[in-house]
Amino acid sequence: MSDAKIDLHTASLDAAHLDENGLEQVRASVRALCVRFPGEYWRRMDRERTYPTEFVAAMTEAGLLGVLVPEAYGGSGLGLSVAANILEEVHASGANAAALHAQMYTMGTVLRHGSAAQKQQWLPKIASGEIRLQAFGVTEPTAGTDTTSITTSAVRKGDVYVINGQKVWTSRAEHSDLMVLLARTTPKDQVARKTEGLSVFLLDMRQARGHGLTIKPIRTMFNHATTEVFFDNLEIPADSLIGEAGKGFRYILDGMNAERILIAAECIGDARWFTDKAVAYAKGREVFGRPIGQNQGVAFPIARAYAQMKAAKLMTYEAARLYEAGQGAGEEANTAKLLASEASWAAADTCLQTHGGFGFAEEYDIERKFRETRLYQVAPISTNLILAYLSEHVLGLPRSY
Numbered sequence: 034m035s036d037a038k039i040d041l042h043t044a045s046l047d048a049a050h051l052d053e054n055g056l057e058q059v060r061a062s063v064r065a066l067c068v069r070f071p072g073e074y075w076r077r078m079d080r081e082r083t084y085p086t087e088f089v090a091a092m093t094e095a096g097l098l099g100v101l102v103p104e105a106y107g108g109s110g111l112g113l114s115v116a117a118n119i120l121e122e123v124h125a126s127g128a129n130a131a132a133l134h135a136q137m138y139t140m141g142t143v144l145r146h147g148s149a150a151q152k153q154q155w156l157p158k159i160a161s162g163e164i165r166l167q168a169f170g171v172t173e174p175t176a177g178t179d180t181t182s183i184t185t186s187a188v189r190k191g192d193v194y195v196i197n198g199q200k201v202w203t204s205r206a207e208h209s210d211l212m213v214l215l216a217r218t219t220p221k222d223q224v225a226r227k228t229e230g231l232s233v234f235l236l237d238m239r240q241a242r243g244h245g246l247t248i249k250p251i252r253t254m255f256n257h258a259t260t261e262v263f264f265d266n267l268e269i270p271a272d273s274l275i276g277e278a279g280k281g282f283r284y285i286l287d288g289m290n291a292e293r294i295l296i297a298a299e300c301i302g303d304a305r306w307f308t309d310k311a312v313a314y315a316k317g318r319e320v321f322g323r324p325i326g327q328n329q330g331v332a333f334p335i336a337r338a339y340a341q342m343k344a345a346k347l348m349t350y351e352a353a354r355l356y357e358a359g360q361g362a363g364e365e366a367n368t369a370k371l372l373a374s375e376a377s378w379a380a381a382d383t384c385l386q387t388h389g390g391f392g393f394a395e396e397y398d399i400e401r402k403f404r405e406t407r408l409y410q411v412a413p414i415s416t417n418l419i420l421a422y423l424s425e426h427v428l429g430l431p432r433s434y
């Protein structure tokens with residue numbers, strides 16, 4: 034083990050879980066790492082819209098991005114709650130995990146549905162960080178959330194598939210070697226059910242760029258390395274297909290609960306950061322001869338945001354527990370993402386309001402985190418679509434779309 038690598042199995046209960054002591058050791062290690070990347074680092078990245086390469090490298094070297102990869106493939110073989118703790122702590126430190134979190138979980142599609150040869154070829158290198166699997170190409174400009182309406186096509190021709198179409202919001206495509214790509218192998222009007230005829234590919238972007246694959250960055254309201262991706266008669270080896278052709282929609286759905294739980298954990302981290310910052314300022318800032326936090330109009334919104342965070346945190350780790358136990362967790366993962374994204378936003382708004390004018394000053398980091406945490410009510414799934422899921426699949430109300 035290199036000096037930079039953290040021993041994640043210290044104080045472990047069993048192969049997949051860490052006890053509270055083990056989790057606290059992991060969190061402390063993450064905090065110690067994040068201290069090396071203070072507000073000034075993130076402000077510079079934000080100002081210049083630069084990818085935080087050094088931070089991603091440090092997290093990779095520490096072995097923190099391979100926690101979900103089974104030990105047989107060189108990872109730590111730990112459960113989702115460990116990954117959630119890591120990402121929560123990154124965000125609670127004032128950092129942002131968007132540049133690296135996909136390296137943790139995108140490999141789940143390969144792990145669950147890939148062939149033995151694909152797993153052997155890719156997972157050890159993904160676990161070590163030698164290969165970056167950070168790009169996930171699902172969303173398209175015209176289909177939006179209606180994923181089965183995507184039109185990017187993959188047509189089999191001998192020993193290759195020919196890809197044509199376009200993706201949007203494909204994050205980290207410029208900082209990834211591989212992409213998990215969802216494409217139609219059978220047009221929607223030729224399948225019995227619209228969820229059929231979609232297939233998943235593991236695309237090697239190193240070979241594809243300049244040969245039919247073009248990536249164009251999108252500048253957004255915060256520092257997020259997201260892109261548009263164009264496929265123009267891109268030929269990829271037929272063995273890039275993951276699992277069975279036509280079954281890709283189910284494979285993609287499988288990974289989404291994990292992603293929602295981990296994003297919820299990031300929201301919890303953000304909410305903690307905003308609340309800590311608001312409390313410290315409300316105690317120290319004196320106006321009218323007393324600390325502003327003595328006014329209930331200032332204190333109560335902070336207390337309310339804290340309560341929202343605590344409730345969302347319980348739901349998030351309950352969802353992680355159920356997911357690790359193989360009990361689905363669709364309802365809990367969606368509920369956790371809904372509550373946590375609202376809790377982080379409530380904390381962000383309250384923190385900014387508590388700081389008055391200074392909340393708008395770049396050097397306080399609040400305006401940056403405020404912009405960053407707004408995303409989670411839209412991506413990776415928007416609040417309305419979660420409510421639609423709960424309405425239909427949990428409450429049994431009529432399908433709305």
Ligand SMILES: Cc1cc2nc3c(=O)[nH]c(=O)nc-3n(C[C@H](O)[C@H](O)[C@H](O)COP(=O)(O)OP(=O)(O)OC[C@H]3O[C@@H](n4cnc5c(N)ncnc54)[C@H](O)[C@@H]3O)c2cc1C
Binds near residue numbers: 411
């Ligand atoms: C910064 C960023 C990074 C992203 N990264 C990725 C990525 O790496 N890979 C990827 O594939 N995608 C990515 N996305 C896409 C993201 O998952 C989608 O933006 C998100 O799911 C919402 O889809 P949409 O933008 O197409 O909105 P639309 O589907 O166009 O919806 C627009 C609005 O209408 C509402 N709406 C739509 N239909 C209904 C309905 N039936 N009932 C009620 N309300 C409805 C939605 O809730 C939303 O508020 C990213 C997006 C952003 C902004």
